[in-house]
Amino acid sequence: MTRIETVRLRAVLDSRGNKTVEADVLTESGGFGRAAAPSGASTGEYEAIELPVNEAIAAAREHAVPRLDGRVYAGDQREVDDTLRAADGTEDFSEIGANSAVAISMAAAKAGADVLGAPLYQHLGGAFRGENFPIPLGNVVGGGEHAQEATAIQEFLSAPVGAPSVKDAVFANAQVHGEIGSLLEERGTPAAKGDEGAWAPPVSDAEAFEIVEEAVETVSDDVGFDIKFGLDLAAAEVFEDGEYVFGDEVRSTEEQIEYVAGLVDEYDLAYVEDPLDEDAYEAFAELTERVGDQTLICGDDLFVTNTERLQEGIDVDAANSILIKPNQIGTLSDAFDAIELATRNGYETVVSHRSGETEDATIAHLAVATDAPFIKTGTVQGERTAKLNELIRIADEAL
Numbered sequence: 225m226t227r228i229e230t231v232r233l234r235a236v237l238d239s240r241g242n243k244t245v246e247a248d249v250l251t252e253s254g255g256f257g258r259a260a261a262p263s264g265a266s267t268g269e270y271e272a273i274e275l276p277v278n279e280a281i282a283a284a285r286e287h288a289v290p291r292l293d294g295r296v297y298a299g300d301q302r303e304v305d306d307t308l309r310a311a312d313g314t315e316d317f318s319e320i321g322a323n324s325a326v327a328i329s330m331a332a333a334k335a336g337a338d339v340l341g342a343p344l345y346q347h348l349g350g351a352f353r354g355e356n357f358p359i360p361l362g363n364v365v366g367g368g369e370h371a372q373e374a375t376a377i378q379e380f381l382s383a384p385v386g387a388p389s390v391k392d393a394v395f396a397n398a399q400v401h402g403e404i405g406s407l408l409e410e411r412g413t414p415a416a417k418g419d420e421g422a423w424a425p426p427v428s429d430a431e432a433f434e435i436v437e438e439a440v441e442t443v444s445d446d447v448g449f450d451i452k453f454g455l456d457l458a459a460a461e462v463f464e465d466g467e468y469v470f471g472d473e474v475r476s477t478e479e480q481i482e483y484v485a486g487l488v489d490e491y492d493l494a495y496v497e498d499p500l501d502e503d504a505y506e507a508f509a510e511l512t513e514r515v516g517d518q519t520l521i522c523g524d525d526l527f528v529t530n531t532e533r534l535q536e537g538i539d540v541d542a543a544n545s546i547l548i549k550p551n552q553i554g555t556l557s558d559a560f561d562a563i564e565l566a567t568r569n570g571y572e573t574v575v576s577h578r579s580g581e582t583e584d585a586t587i588a589h590l591a592v593a594t595d596a597p598f599i600k601t602g603t604v605q606g607e608r609t610a611k612l613n614e615l616i617r618i619a620d621e622a623l
């Protein structure tokens with residue numbers, strides 16, 4: 225049986241060198257699951273609360289663990305996650321921390337899968353899961369909150385939309401990353417890397433567009449399938465007193481809509497995340513009305529994986545896509561609910577990492593389990609390749 229015997233919590237390192245929560249779930253029959261919480265830097269105002277790690281662990285040990293040990297089945301994800309919510313008692317996990325909650329939720333899912341002898345994506349997706357694989361959106365150039373002295377736009381994302389397989393797509397993104405490294409070297413532009421492993425060169429956004437466009441064209445020609453690119457503008461981070469301040473460029477809301485619509489046309493962008501502020505439902509709707517049939521307009525800080533905020537967006541046609549980050553909302557069940565609501569309403573889902581990550585690969589399984597058309601989980605660097613390589617293994621049935 226999958227009844228939880230013990231939940232263990234500890235602090236481990238994330239990719240930024242910060243502490244994060246890791247959970248082990250052991251079941252009475254010897255099942256085992258381990259998972260760690262990721263952590264954002266450009267966090268949305270409406271996200272569930274990440275507590276300081278020692279506080280989150282102490283609070284979860286006091287309030288959640290006694291309700292789980294010996295009482296709840298790890299294989300019953302809803303029961304695990306309802307128990308976490310009941311133990312917390314707040315809307316936003318401010319008592320036990322969304323970092324403790326999501327680590328326990330994901331570890332329980334893995335323990336449930338272990339007892340069943342099934343891969344995690346199979347346990348989460350069930351027998352009638354579809355057979356699609358997500359297209360990986362790979363961060364290749366970036367700045368914003370993820371790197372100093374780099375682009376004002378947070379992420380330029382390679383989007384290998386024509387790749388014949390997930391493996392081809394993953395390798396193509398890495399090739400685009402490598403090509404950009406060569407282009408920067410040719411230009412004599414020194415470039416560090418940002419938190420997610422993307423190049424973080426000291427260039428303007430306009431220059432970055434030219435470099436990324438050239439790289440995706442070169443690699444697309446080489447591999448023989450279509451590669452586009454997209455953006456995460458993370459606009460809420462630069463919205464100040466009613467204006468969008470991207471480096472030296474300051475724009476009103478109408479100007480920002482005009483600017484982004486122009487970029488979609490000029491670069492045939494496949495994907496545009498958070499082009500406007502996290503409260504700007506109407507402005508989002510205006511942009512979606514203009515270019516939503518040409519590209520994905522995706523809400524990250526806008527929706528924060530929260531069904532209530534997503535429903536508000538659906539009501540006004542604010543976007544046509546949602547980013548899914550389990551730690552934004554606190555449990556896998558909540559993330560599933562957001563995916564289901566999105567899918568029912570014709571929104572595309574993009575399962576996503578955070579800028580602070582660990583080797584945990586749960587999101588690769590979540591994307592496959594839910595038939596998500598996209599996954600955003602970086603391009604290179606160990607904590608990113610952990611998810612990408614897991615996707616390749618899933619496709620290869622090699623788990």
Ligand SMILES: C=C(OP(=O)(O)O)C(=O)O
Nearest residue numbers: 264265266267577578579
């Ligand atoms: C992954 C992102 O960054 P962070 O985790 O810093 O929110 C994002 O904004 O989509």
Ligand SMILES: [Mg+2]
Nearest residue numbers: 456497498524
């Ligand atoms: Mg984002």
